[in-house]
């Protein structure tokens with residue numbers, strides 16, 4: 289049944305229009321299909337896409353469920369524009385040139401579920417523009433030029449679950465911009481021109497599950513940026529200049545999924561992450577991260593997936609994923625890894641997906657485990673290839689059989705070169721360097737073990753240098769003992785002991801040392817001058833006297849005399865200390881009265 293107006297139009301437009309529009313009309317159509325739209329009465333869809341429209345057609349079929357106005361030249365929406373379309377479910381206004389939405393433009397759209405306004409030229413959304421949309425679930429305002437979100441912009445949108453507002457120029461989000469969004473679950477924002485995370489505004493979104501920041505312009509994520517988002521499960525930050533995350537930046541969150549992609553992180557943000565014990569998915573792809581250190585993921589007990597594609601990874605340490613008993617996927621393709629050792633994983637049995645392609649892999653025994661686990665692993669379409677093995681270059685080493693491989697993926701046990709017994713005797717205060725060169729395939733790592741059987745670090749007075757040597761600076765008597773150099777690689781280890789003896793100084797020389805400072809000391813041997821010889825003899829006399837007279841009185845007087853001379857000798861030393869260079873006499877005195885010297889010094893110490 290056609291209404292009069294419809295019949296009129298039908299006659300006007302004639303057969304050509306009929307051909308173009310197809311079988312567009314049925315008895316259910318209440319109003320005509322406006323030109324140049326195409327109406328599908330089965331789906332109750334009016335498709336006005338690409339129709340050169342500058343305004344929304346005035347007359348539209350009342351029972352329309354889908355209205356497609358994309359790719360037109362609509363510039364504004366006036367008040368109560370869609371008043372009659374009470375059945376409309378989906379309104380698509382993407383790709384127009386809209387600059388203005390009047391207040392109450394959508395009044396009457398009481399069934400509307402999705403509203404798309406992407407790729408327009410909106411700069412501001414007036415408060416009240418979205419009034420009268422009680423069922424709206426999805427609002428897409430991405431790729432506009434919106435500068436600010438004012439207070440109460442989204443009031444009354446109590447059913448709204450998704451806001452997509454990425455790719456805008458938002459500079460400011462007012463504190464109560466999101467008030468009223470009591471059902472909002474997912475929010476996509478553009479942070480390119482934001483100078484701060486809109487923490488206050490976000491606290492209004494108690495039900496938020498998923499927050500996406502596209503292009504976050506900050507370099508550091510501040511502390512407590514996402515507080516009060518207790519229900520947030522997924523946080524995605526992409527294309528940003530973030531260089532680091534403050535220690536408490538993720539405080540208050542209980543995420544299961546975290547993505548920080550295409551940013552500028554140079555290290556895995558272990559500290560901000562460590563409380564996220566429900567985290568299952570972590571994506572740090574396309575960040576210039578260089579290392580994954582051992583034992584630092586341990587608290588993320590439930591972590592199943594780590595994606596770090598396209599980074600700058602040079603090394604994944606042994607124990608990197610220790611404690612991760614459910615770890616299922618590791619994607620580190622397109623990095624700079626030379627190997628991935630089985631010891632990195634808590635247990636390789638849980639691993640199902642491994643992305644290791646496009647790394648300069650050294651094909652040696654460290655990768656044998658990959659071959660052995662091959663039946664249980666999925667390589668994402670790109671199996672790993674060898675870069676540094678002559679025989680295997682360019683081959684998918686997975687193509688070789690189990691029997692062939694142990695001969696191809698080989699390692700050579702480390703061997704310490706120039707092995708000769710190293711036993712060094714030095715005077716206290718000297719610096720000693722022990723060398724340890726080792727060869728093997730892969731190049732072995734050299735560690736030094738102290739006499740207390742503790743590994744020595746590269747910092748401190750006694751340190752393991754990066755070239756494999758051990759340096760003991762300003763040797764002290766307590767440093768004496770046997771040190772071990774251990775060279776180890778995937779194939780095994782080799783070790784070599786060295787021993788150090790340190791001869792203590794006399795106490796008087798220590799004074800000298802303190803006066804002259806650390807820097808002068810190692811070059812000049814323990815300075816003992818001619819003046820000291822005098823004080824020396826006096827001291828010996830004093831010792832004799834102390835032993836000779838045992839009465840209390842004499843002891844006291846001896847003490848007194850000693851003190852006198854002591855202070856005198858102190859003065860003398862102080863005096864001579866300023867005279868530069870006395871090494872020759874020092875050496876001769878060292879060689880001469882060695883035993884005497886030591887004994888006396890020990891005695892003096894006791895007396896004090």
Ligand SMILES: *[C@@H]1O[C@H](CO)[C@@H](O)[C@H](O)[C@H]1NC(C)=O
Nearest residue numbers: 326328333335336337338356
């Ligand atoms: C709507 O019309 C456009 C332009 O004619 C066409 O490309 C598109 O496929 C149509 N969409 C539907 C859902 O019919």
Ligand SMILES: *[C@@H]1O[C@H](CO)[C@@H](O)[C@H](O)[C@H]1NC(C)=O
Nearest residue numbers: 337338354356358378379380
């Ligand atoms: C409207 O039409 C365009 C193609 O012209 C299509 O891409 C879009 O998905 C349609 N929108 C709806 C809601 O069907």
Ligand SMILES: *[C@@H]1O[C@H](CO)[C@@H](O)[C@H](O)[C@H]1NC(C)=O
Nearest residue numbers: 435456457458459480481505
């Ligand atoms: C927002 O940032 C983009 C890219 O940095 C810039 O081109 C644009 O001018 C900025 N807009 C405003 C309003 O600051």
Ligand SMILES: *[C@@H]1O[C@H](CO)[C@@H](O)[C@H](O)[C@H]1NC(C)=O
Nearest residue numbers: 528529530531551552553554
């Ligand atoms: C990333 O950081 C480096 C230095 O840390 C800087 O030179 C570079 O411009 C940064 N890149 C971006 C996109 O912010």
Ligand SMILES: *[C@@H]1O[C@H](CO)[C@@H](O)[C@H](O)[C@H]1NC(C)=O
Nearest residue numbers: 507508509531532533534535
């Ligand atoms: C983050 O990086 C900036 C610049 O590189 C630096 O000044 C700041 O101290 C870093 N903050 C933290 C918490 O590491």
Ligand SMILES: *[C@@H]1O[C@H](CO)[C@@H](O)[C@H](O)[C@H]1NC(C)=O
Nearest residue numbers: 518519521541542543544566
């Ligand atoms: C954190 O999230 C997990 C699951 O996502 C949930 O089981 C747990 O109760 C949450 N913990 C808190 C403190 O909300």
Ligand SMILES: *[C@@H]1O[C@H](CO)[C@@H](O)[C@H](O)[C@H]1NC(C)=O
Nearest residue numbers: 597619641642643666667668
């Ligand atoms: C790793 O990521 C790359 C790029 O996203 C993808 O092509 C590949 O399939 C992934 N590999 C695995 C094992 O998931």
Ligand SMILES: *[C@@H]1O[C@H](CO)[C@@H](O)[C@H](O)[C@H]1NC(C)=O
Nearest residue numbers: 721723724725753755756757
């Ligand atoms: C290692 O470096 C130290 C100090 O830089 C040097 O004394 C030592 O000779 C070096 N050892 C080797 C084997 O090059």
Ligand SMILES: *[C@@H]1O[C@H](CO)[C@@H](O)[C@H](O)[C@H]1NC(C)=O
Nearest residue numbers: 735774775776779780781782
């Ligand atoms: C060296 O290898 C032996 C077995 O060959 C092993 O028992 C020992 O723990 C290894 N030592 C180190 C420090 O790796």
